Amino acid sequence: MAERLIVEGGAVAAVDDAGTEFAEGHVVVEDGRIVSVGPGTAEGPGERVDASGCLVTPGLVNTHHHLYQWATRGYACDSTLFEWLTELYPVWSRIDAETAHAAASAGLARLALTGCTTAADHHYVFPRGGGDVFGAVVAAAGRVGTRLHAVRGSMDRGESRGGLPPDSVVEDRDEALRGTQEAIEAFHDPRPDARVRVAVGPCSPFSVSSELMRESAELARRSGVRMHTHLAETADEEDRCRAEFGCTPAEYAEDLGWFGPDVWLAHTVHLSGAAVDRMAATGTGSAHCPSSNGRLGAGIAPVRRLLDAGAPVGLGVDGAASNENCGLGGEMRQALLLARAAGGPRALSTREALRLATRGGARCLGREDELGSLEPGKLADIAVWRLDGLDHTGIADPVAALVLGELPPLRLLLRGGAPVVEHGRLTAEADLADELDRADARLRSLEVA
Numbered sequence: 001m002a003e004r005l006i007v008e009g010g011a012v013a014a015v016d017d018a019g020t021e022f023a024e025g026h027v028v029v030e031d032g033r034i035v036s037v038g039p040g041t042a043e044g045p046g047e048r049v050d051a052s053g054c055l056v057t058p059g060l061v062n063t064h065h066h067l068y069q070w071a072t073r074g075y076a077c078d079s080t081l082f083e084w085l086t087e088l089y090p091v092w093s094r095i096d097a098e099t100a101h102a103a104a105s106a107g108l109a110r111l112a113l114t115g116c117t118t119a120a121d122h123h124y125v126f127p128r129g130g131g132d133v134f135g136a137v138v139a140a141a142g143r144v145g146t147r148l149h150a151v152r153g154s155m156d157r158g159e160s161r162g163g164l165p166p167d168s169v170v171e172d173r174d175e176a177l178r179g180t181q182e183a184i185e186a187f188h189d190p191r192p193d194a195r196v197r198v199a200v201g202p203c204s205p206f207s208v209s210s211e212l213m214r215e216s217a218e219l220a221r222r223s224g225v226r227m228h229t230h231l232a233e234t235a236d237e238e239d240r241c242r243a244e245f246g247c248t249p250a251e252y253a254e255d256l257g258w259f260g261p262d263v264w265l266a267h268t269v270h271l272s273g274a275a276v277d278r279m280a281a282t283g284t285g286s287a288h289c290p291s292s293n294g295r296l297g298a299g300i301a302p303v304r305r306l307l308d309a310g311a312p313v314g315l316g317v318d319g320a321a322s323n324e325n326c327g328l329g330g331e332m333r334q335a336l337l338l339a340r341a342a343g344g345p346r347a348l349s350t351r352e353a354l355r356l357a358t359r360g361g362a363r364c365l366g367r368e369d370e371l372g373s374l375e376p377g378k379l380a381d382i383a384v385w386r387l388d389g390l391d392h393t394g395i396a397d398p399v400a401a402l403v404l405g406e407l408p409p410l411r412l413l414l415r416g417g418a419p420v421v422e423h424g425r426l427t428a429e430a431d432l433a434d435e436l437d438r439a440d441a442r443l444r445s446l447e448v449a
Contacts (some may be wrong), residue, residue: 003030003031003046004028004030005030005380005414006026006028006044007026007051007382007384007412008027008040008050008051009041009051010025010056011023011398012057013398013399014037015354015358015359015373025056026038026039026041026042029417030417032379032417032418033378033380034374034377034378035376037374037375049384049412053387053388054385054386054411055384055398056382056385057115057354057358057385058359058372058381058382058383059117059118059413059415060114060116060117060328061118061119061315061365061371062118062120062316062361063120063266063285063287063314063316063361064122064287064289064318065107065119065120065317066124066318066321067103067104067108067121067123068123068133068319069107069319069321069322070104070321070326071095071102071103072088072091072092073324075087075091075321079296080236080297081296082164082236084296084322085164085165089164089165089166093127093166095125096127096129096133097131097133097135097136100133101136101139103320104121104136104141105143105144105435107140108140109144109426109428111326112420112421113327113421114407115328115385115410117147117381117383117413117415117420118147118361118362118367118381119146119148120149120199120365121137121149121150122151122153122203124153124203126154126169134150134183135187138187138196141195141196143428144420145415145428146415147194147415149365150183150187150198150199151198152179152183153201153203154171154176154208154212155170155171156170156212157170157206161209164206170207173212176202176216177212180200180219181223183198190224192379193370197365199226199227200216200217200219200223200226200227201229202216202229203230204231204233205237205240205252208229210256213229214257217256220262226262226263227260227262228263229265230265231253231265231267232248232265232267232268232275233267233270233298234269234270235270237270248275250271250275260284261282263285264312264314264364267292267293268302268306269293269299269302271301271302273305276302276305276311277309279306279309283312285311285314285363285364286306286311286314287314287316288303288315289301289318289331290315290334291317292322294334295322300341300342303335303339303348303356304339312364313356314356314357314365315328315335315357315360316331317331327407332353332354332402333353333403335353335356336348336350336353350404354402358372379416380415380417381415382412384412385402385408385409385410386410392408411424
């Protein structure tokens, strides 16, 4: 990595508070941080990257994923969420560390190739005898080169206790809390330039007891880490929550301590106006997963209402088993199209879609001071998109080309100034496809057996 790197000659969208953009500009990187953003070329020595015909943006931030699910794509293609889970839980019960590592490596590679420099992964399946599946996911991030917010998930409410998952994939409460504490101690890095951070993430109201939800929140706040869970994803979830607890999922979560500036929630599709207002008032974030919600027919999250109220909103890919595309860049277009389908042509602008994928995601993860925009002092997580091909020629506005057109290839993707993707190829050398194919074949052979 050069001590001083200059990316210049292309359009620049800084995604800062002022909405700074340059038709032709530069970004200068020193020691892993941005030191200058401006028009034209930069003065002084350094390794120069010619970004002519490109758009330079912040690296994208994925706020919700299940990387292990790459090994189980294509199941339950026409099912509701609960039907899909019922079919897949028994398959996931056979996941081991080797499979989790192969799946996470492939998933993070796909994310990187679609512009993602930081990914939040929610891992909540810990099969008996499966080994260190959480550590295997963390190791995959080191291998590919992206930042990882590793959410240590948990489930303690199996079928025998009225939950949705089979008992074979759940932990008891003490085991889940102990495992979460151990994950924080082993992997969480609180430093500003952290490659890995850990969050606390009991899975959902239909797979976790209220005791584990409440005690997980207490553990997270004692440890100074963030909190993440699924919430209000489907109408079925709302019906079940009202029947069992006499309240909406949002009311249930807030009562258990799961609203606040240290919390971001996955999906939040079925929210009342009051719930939107409470999320905004408490600083609770939303990980919007448009493709997954469409794939499962869950509905369309009220993104416009959340943004207008002031709540943090980022984009999420969700697990590869409910979003077989698995890329993050394309979620900008999906978010825009779904918002406009629900709310009209002004429901979400192209630049708002880019902001969701960058600043919004960084805000959800508590890293807006470090990531999400091109500003001096921030970490040099930068995407350089090629717009000089047939797919984008003739689109005068580079941000519109990025968001509305075919997702362009990457000229360069930097994490902390270090290249993760160059000329559309990962810098990490690995035969990920063959490795994943072997892991998938092993899972399917166990299913037949």
